[in-house]
Structures are given as C-alpha cells and as structure tokens.
Amino acid sequence: MEKVGAKQTKAGKIALWVILILVAIIQIFPLIWLLDFSLASSTEMFTSGLLIIPEKIQWGNYVKAFVDGHFLLYLRNSVLINGLAVVLVIVVSIMASFACRRMEWKLSGFVKTLLLMGMMIPIHATLLPNYKIYSQIGLTDTIWALLIPYVAFSLPQGLFLMTSFLESIPVELEEAAVMDGCGIYRIIFQIITPMLKSSIATVAIMTFLNNWNEFMMASTYLSSQKWKTLPFSVLEFTGQYSSNYAVQFAVMALTAAPAVIVYIALNKHITKGAAIGAVKG
DSSP states (O other): OHHHHHHHHHHHHHHHHHHHHHHHHHHHHHHHHHHHHHTSOGGGTTOSSSSOOOSSOOTHHHHHHHHTTTHHHHHHHHHHHHHHHHHHHHHHHHHHHHHHHTSOOTTHHHHHHHHHGGGGSOGGGGHHHHHHHHHHHTOTTSHHHHHHHHHHHHHHHHHHHHHHHHTTSOHHHHHHHHHTTOOHHHIIIIIIGGGGHHHHHHHHHHHHHHHHTOOHHHHHHOOSSTTOOTTHHHHTTBOSSOBOHHHHHHHHHHHHHHHHHHHHHTHHHHHHHHHHHHHHO
C-alpha cells in the first residue's frame, strides 16, 4: 500500500510539473513570438506558421528603432513620468492610510471609501472630461497631463495595500513616540514608513508596471514629442499606406524589456506583498 501511495504521489507531482510547464510555455510564448518577428524582415511577416525562421537575422531593426523611433527620448520621458508617479503614489498612500486608519476624525471612513471607489472607475470614462479640463487650464501636452491621472488611478490600489499593512503595526509604537515628543510627520516617515518596506515595494512595482505601457491617455493628452512616452515609438513606423512591421516589433520588444526585467528581478516582492496584503486586509 505504501508503494502504491508513493507511486500515486510521484505521478501527481509529474502531472503537476507537466501542467506548470505547459502554462509557462503559454505565458512566455508571446515574448518569444515578439522577439522572433522583430529579427525578421518585413517581407517575411506574412508567411504561414506561428514563428518565422529568418533567412538573415535583421539586427538593423533595433538600430532603426533606436534612431528613427526616438527611442531614447521616449524612454527618458517614460522613466521620468513613471518614476515621479511611483514616488507620489507611495508618499500620498502612506499619509492617506495613516490619516484614515490612525487619526480620529468624522469623515475618515467616508474619505477612505471615496478613494477606494477610484478602483471601479474605468480610464476611458475620464478621457473626455479630463481633456476638456486640461485644455481650459493649459495642461495639455505637459508632463502634468499624464502625471495627474497616473497618480490618481494608482492611488486607490496603493491606499488599499498600505492600509492593510498599517493595521499590522502596533499602535503602542506611535503612542510611545508621542510620549517622546515626536510630531505627526516624524512618526509617519521615521517610525511607520520603515516598517512598510514590503508594501512600499509592492505599490512601487505595481504602479510602475500599470503605467509603463499606458497609451490611451498619452495619445489623448499629448501632441508634441516633448513628453511622449515609449508606446509612441511604434507609431513612428506606421504610415498611411504601409508600415514597417519588423521595426515595430523591435520597438515593442525594447519597450517591453524594462518591464519584464523589473518584474523578473522583483517578482518575489510582488507575490509576497500582494499575499500578505490580502491576508491582512
């Protein structure tokens, strides 16, 4: 009986590994497909089959993507805008979660609920109203046109995670700090913030990944090259009658690379932070 049980356990593990490998292949295949097409020529795009075996690897697609696609300019804009959005979301989330969970005031519950309701608002519903407001106050085609909605749409998720982690911190620490003469901002940034490292990492990564490839708002609010982000590089190779599809795939591969690297490097923080936040929430 023990041998039969051991065989069944081993067979179950093998079946589990087979399923996980198949799922991993399905998940990774779009990246493989993207890289494969980015190294082919435009004339090879319309061949039959899921993948292409290029007659000659076209490294020139990536050179064109860098030079003609204004890749470095758009990369700088994406890094700057997303970096500022991450910092603002973290700071505001910490302060808002502390205000809603630790400070006693009449509208704390209402304000928290109001902020969390932002998770239910679709981006597309805000495009036209925001564009009209930005046009009237002169914010279109500026960094603020993207920074404000990026922070606004990432804040509810950040507040939710920060609040969940904050509830696990003993209130006695703050009471002791008050007895020692600490002010409110010193308590938040010198005592509370260091204890929220896991949630800060989770919020930062999720905010970065959510906004990195965003294109709908960017294409609506921006018109000049000054603040355009990486997704606009693809449009540089789109014409009225024809498009350079091979270079477009190269641009998409370069655009996806930073997000993939960040996710692979910090995946354990995303999993750990999301799991702990869900349990504590």
